[in-house]
Amino acid sequence: MTRTLLNRRLAEFGTTIFAEMSALATRTGAINLGQGFPDTDGPEEIREAAVRALREGRGNQYPPGPGVPELRTAIAEHQQRRYGLAYDPDSEVLVTAGATEAIAATLLALLEPGDEVVALEPYYDSYAACIAMAGGTRVPVTLRPRDGAFALDLDELRGAITRRTRLILLNTPHNPTGTVLDRAELTAIAELAQEHDLLVVTDEVYEHLVFDDAVHIPLATLPGMRERTVTIGSAGKTYSFTGWKVGWVTASPELTSAVRSAKQFLTYVASGPFQYAIAEALRLPDSYTDTLRADLQAKRDLLVDGLTAAGFGVHRPAGTYFVTTDIRPLGEKDGFAFCRALPERAGVVAIPNAVFYDNRDEGAPFVRFAFCKKEAVLREAVERLGRLAP
16 A cells, blocks of 8 residues: 555654653663653552442443543532632533543634644643644744743744634643743733633643742633633642543533533543542642642752753753753753663653654753652662763
């Protein structure tokens, strides 16, 4: 057969860098600080809640399409308790197979071919693929290094909006840079959305993983934004059960119904018994997330200090699981080549940030490391990376 099998919308997407680098870690025995998953499970009582649901036969067959009522109610309670956002569990909450499906279903539901999507670059790799599958056109607005972090240029954001723009796709706290948008930035985005009658999709999976003085502010809490915002959340990052794939959407009834129309033809349903367990997780006291945040902040500091000592230029993240580094102080400039050689040079795997950019040259000197690992693992990684020091 001579005809290309993969359709043109997906032709630019091959095997993800995460699969390549994880395979490299396995082959070389390197410490994998590439992919963002913890190396310990979450709370024992939540794991036992999943076992209990299995044994009691809850969720072993197809759960309801929108998600089990217990979880939808718990999600609504969480949004109300944490942010003062009131959502009806029956018409304004939708459970998905992780945040990745929520993003896919939302974009498939809301985009027409040719619609433009403004997204903050670098961005999680599924954004580009999902926009392509929906027939949309991505318009990147690049976060650039400034004062030790990555910053949004609001003028560039304004200039990216055209008459073809359908929605803005936000991720805050932001993967991979660790940037947390502040109230002034979010207010400016809200004003743009209302001025141009745009929808906004916000990926907030790292909502509880913010450090130092950073505060996560859901865009939907700002005046005029609840009715035009699709908020996406997930249990995986907060509760360290990434394999359970439990995510959700909260939005107005019209937007939720639209996303559900697409979602029902993707997975239909998923994660039945785990939905009951995550309903219990969402009702854990706030002390759980406070402890998690403090633990991750200490691990962030450990890795940041080690990377700095090894000679990297380090951008200290205000949130997420990740530290972005600049390899140019090490005499390097190609993140792909650097990451492919790093397991042999130092016994550590990282991810080249260029995969998160439309303009690969823009991201070429940046490399991402994950710190959601055991302290002993991070200490060993830091010791190995010390071999790179000039």
